[in-house]
Amino acid sequence: MSATGGPVREVHVSAAVVTDGAGRTLLVRKRGTERFMAPGGKPEPGESASAALVRELHEELGVVVAESALRYLGRFESDAANEPGYRVVAEAFAIRLAPASVSAAAEIAEARWLTADEASRLPLAPLSTEHLLPLAWA
Numbered sequence: 001m002s003a004t005g006g007p008v009r010e011v012h013v014s015a016a017v018v019t020d021g022a023g024r025t026l027l028v029r030k031r032g033t034e035r036f037m038a039p040g041g042k043p044e045p046g047e048s049a050s051a052a053l054v055r056e057l058h059e060e061l062g063v064v065v066a067e068s069a070l071r072y073l074g075r076f077e078s079d080a081a082n083e084p085g086y087r088v089v090a091e092a093f094a095i096r097l098a099p100a101s102v103s104a105a106a107e108i109a110e111a112r113w114l115t116a117d118e119a120s121r122l123p124l125a126p127l128s129t130e131h132l133l134p135l136a137w138a
Contacts, residue, residue: 004113011080014053015040015090017136024113025136031109035081037125038132049091066127070095081125088127
């Protein structure tokens with residue numbers, strides 16, 4: 001039950017903790033939103049979490065990665081950044097990419113490579129601040 005007494009509404013996603021070789025992590029901001037978050041998205045019916053992430057990384061960032069390149073980090077839950085009243089349940093994976101291979105596409109307005117200090121000055125999604133960014137910079 002939610003704080004209002006109704007059922008908890010959930011959004012299931014696959015999320016990527018994307019790092020480069022210089023200690024930075026990649027955060028994205030979707031069009032029409034303010035908060036930066038880890039790349040990823042919702043799986044299609046019957047699609048595995050890792051397959052969904054491979055598809056989303058290609059659609060949103062123009063990169064082609066193999067499922068075998070993803071390292072599973074775990075399942076995490078936080079308040080959804082852009083859907084009030086929802087919880088996001090994320091299957092998270094780590095991957096290292098070269099910054100030059102990434103470009104914002106589809107619904108992504110911005111893709112930024114950031115240090116921990118730079119990210120701390122931006123509006124961030126709860127999933128990123130509570131779970132994913134600490135893993136990126138551990």
